Amino acid sequence: MTTTHVPAEERTRRRAVLDAKHLKLAPAPAPTGGAAYEWTRRFDAAPAAPRLVRLHARTQLTVxxxxxxxxxxxxxxxxxxxxxxxxxxxxxxxDGPAIALRLTVTDADELLIDVSDPLPEFPDFAAAVAGRTTGHGLWQAARLGATLIWFPNADTEGKTVRALMTPGPVPA
Known part of the structure; x- marks a missing residue:
């Protein structure tokens, strides 16, 4: 694996350009009920992002x-x-651009988990959810009870992957 050194000020400039250009959260398909609660945060697209998302999501949903x-x-x-x-x-x-996480709890107590990134397409989404690709992340999310969709961001070049979760038992 080749690593290219990018000076800090250039990474900051690139991040700002990508944030402004690509990561406005999309107007999402409407949930079942109105939003009782919504929280949004951006994270650097770095290996630590999933850990930080776990920390913040757990805190927000608990509070x-x-x-x-x-x-x-x-x-x-x-x-x-x-x-x-x-x-x-x-x-x-x-190690620079941001991804966006939005948690929305609807009046019907559904949880929408939206993760947006600057890549505009999602080839083989259905195959990924069904577990017929090399990665198994979306398949795992579906097995945990999430209903998954993706949609292009309306006013930017990126996309959003959405998981819909409802209170109740988790599928075995």
């Missing part, structure tokens, strides 16, 4: 008393973040 299985929801958020870091951030910018 706001989501009635679903918080540990399973945190695992799903982590998987989606790991996929964004691994697949959507190739090349020398891998």
């Amino acid at each position: 706001h008393h989501w009635r679903g299985n918080i540990e399973v929801a945190v695992a799903v958020a982590s998987v989606l973040t790991s996929n964004a870091v691994t697949h959507a951030m190739p090349g020398p910018l891998h």
